[in-house]
Amino acid sequence: MSDNILEMRGITKTFPGVKALQDVTLEVRRGEIHAICGENGAGKSTLMKVLSGVYPHGTYTGEIVFEGQEARFGSINASEDRGIVIIHQELALVPYLSVAENIFLGNETRGRAGLIDWHKANSEAAALLERVGLAELPVTPISQLGVGKQQLVEIAKALSKEVKLLILDEPTAALNDNDSEHLLELLRQLNAQGITCIMISHKLNEIAEIADRTTIIRDGRTIETIDMKDPASTQDRIIRGMVGRDLEHRFPERTPQIGEEMLRVEGWTVHHPTQHERVVVEDASFTVREGEVVGIAGLMGAGRTELAMSLFGRSYGSNITGRVYKRGEEIRLRSVSEAIAHGLAYATEDRKRYGLNLIEDIRRNISAAGLGKLARRGWVNGNEELKVAEEYRRDLNIKAPSVLSVVGKLSGGNQQKVVLSKWIYTDADVLILDEPTRGIDVGAKYEIYTIINRMVAAGKAVVVISSELPELLGTCDRIYTLAFGRITGEVPAEGATQERLMELMTMEKETAR
């Protein structure tokens, strides 16, 4: 197999409590554009981090063969030296430095006396910019460029490192159609010049347009690699590969008992917090009823989290318009404490950054949002707090030696149970759970679903945001799909298929209704 520039064999990578990759195999031929597809959390980015040395040799098992030689990268620099360059989803440019400075950052060519020859650097940068078709001066600060142009600067940076294998992680996720088109065109040109590309993307039409072969990853395993020239390689086939899972017995049984309307959102529009002209959520309307689990499906960047956080006391965005009604009465949610007072709860998708105080114990994390219930005249009843924490530890089966254990040391599933405990304790009527099972193992997922069922059985309304379609189909009564900031569909979970949802979630702007 001498035409393979890269072979990754039997790659297994585990994080505490989670198997992110399991025996993954990836073969990339020299000179092709190879797409990698999979749901969020399937393990695509982890695989690329293994390849590029972000997770150094020794932290995973398996073998990487690059250009016929076994590669053991200890760092990003090691993989870059061999010509593997990764461009991450979040661009890694320094906003206050110039284009040229960014291109050569960490890779500065030193002249005499070890000083950088900026004239030389700038002229080399100009040549690279021409290669990627970016008509900007090398001395322009990055912050003055739009996202599309920044993406091109990233590629110019990769080219400066004499790249052989270019990896792009969702390169067009943040781009508009024009910029995306331009970027894809550039990839084709670079490919013609002999650079092999790996592209991770959710946009199936792009993959169909540009990729030679596609590898589908699901739940940390390779499903199949298909040749895109094969007429059987339709978008439907990719979708099936991405989602095809057994739904049996992964979700606890529940008989829905749906009551009155609990929350209604009308014409909710949110703009980006700093780029005020950019619309992130556009005219979204939805309802949730008592005892109902409503799902929100959407791919990364569709505006799911932004919708939820802007509702939750304007924790995200600017220039928010729209109306919210609870039990038929209009309510105002100008701050998080107002939202909590009106019975809203939002459990974040990123519990480590936004959900928990990792250096504090279970007890105080559980009481953090509902401290008012434990306090009289500003003094916290510590014994009562312990009692409450113990109750939740028992009820939600939080596995820890004691409620005084530090939350940062718990597994993902147990951390998530602490987050849920915190919000249940606020006596919220509407709980918005953003990726409630992200990064936790199957057993803990089942427990989380059980908790959700118990919440709706108690007459609460639950909104589940998830990238995992089986999860939505298995837990929800109704599902809204979100694409590019708009609600593109509303389907009852009964009888809905993952293929139907994925279709609505990938609906392009023009056709979105």
Add this chain to the structure above:
Amino acid sequence: MTAIASLREIATRNLRQSGIMIAFVAIVALFSFLHPNFLSPGNLTNIVLQYSYILILAIGMVIVIIAGHIDLSVGSLVALTGAVAATVVVREGMPWWMGVLAAIVVGLIAGLWQGFWVAFVGIPAFIVTLAGMLLFRGLTWLVLDSISLSPFGGTYYQIANGFQNGLLGGYGYDVFTLLIFGIAVVGYAVSAWRNRQGALRYQQAVEALPLFVLRIVVVGAVVMWFAYQLAQSRGLPNVLILLAILIIVYSLVTQRSVFGRHVYAIGGNLNAAQLSGVKVRKVNFAIFVNMGFLASVAGIVFSSRMNGAQPGAGEMFELDAIAACFIGGAAVTGGVGRVTGAMIGGLIMAVMSNGMQLMGVDQSVQQVTKGLVLLLAVAFDVFNKRRAAGGR
């Protein structure tokens, strides 16, 4: 749980706290060995008097640090509040309490000012208080016309230099002092017992009973010995009463109040605190107003002790207060720290300065030693954290 296992459990779980206690005891033992007069009644009284204002500042500072901020302006604020008090009492001849009141008002205003910039404008506290350090120093010079104002005399002087002595008589020792300390020890024992019972009621792990009793007895004995030393000397210093009240109140505020919880939440994870409904701005604002208040208290104590106000008063106090917090286990990244820890950190520095002064160690060596102690204390923290993370 057996006593030994329980002891080990406490030692490992609270390595930082116990480490600092051991260090403190070791330093005291070292100096008492090196210098016979170190543990003399007169010298113990001196340590309390000499360092009280740093300890008062450290109480406010540890709250600032737990929330993830820093305050560099407190030294200048000590000077400014002292200068205002001196102007009122010495220059204008008004009664002592007018001076105290004026100083506190000025401290609160300074706190409001800095809190506004930190909490509502969103400027990092480092910058705001660096500006405050220059600003308040300049105002001090302005108020004082760049000259010293003294003496206060009278009641104002008694605040930091007076003693409660002879209220109940005694033979060569002050019964009142012993009584107050006796009540304090009993109070400590009772509250510790109630805590233990509460924890037991909620099925929490507690130390074994013999160990618990031993702890109470040791603490009681050390405190009563200290009280006996004071009683033999000049009695109970007013400053010590003030300090004790502040420590008790602020320990309760940080550990048991909603406000205290919010301070820890902000320092532990700002985003999570915000999304849990903590009113971050209001809390940050209150933290700086409180710091201004405590700086004014320290300013009153210091000016009283100096029996006057000097343009250069309070220089480097902020650094001593900050060092006390970090030696006492507060984390630079916020979210961690205790009032009691900061007090022990401050006492370690106090004991070291005092001990080295007694021994006639050169000022330069004293500074070098203090610097190294601060560095080692924090290095110990970092080492611990890394070990804990590795053992996960």
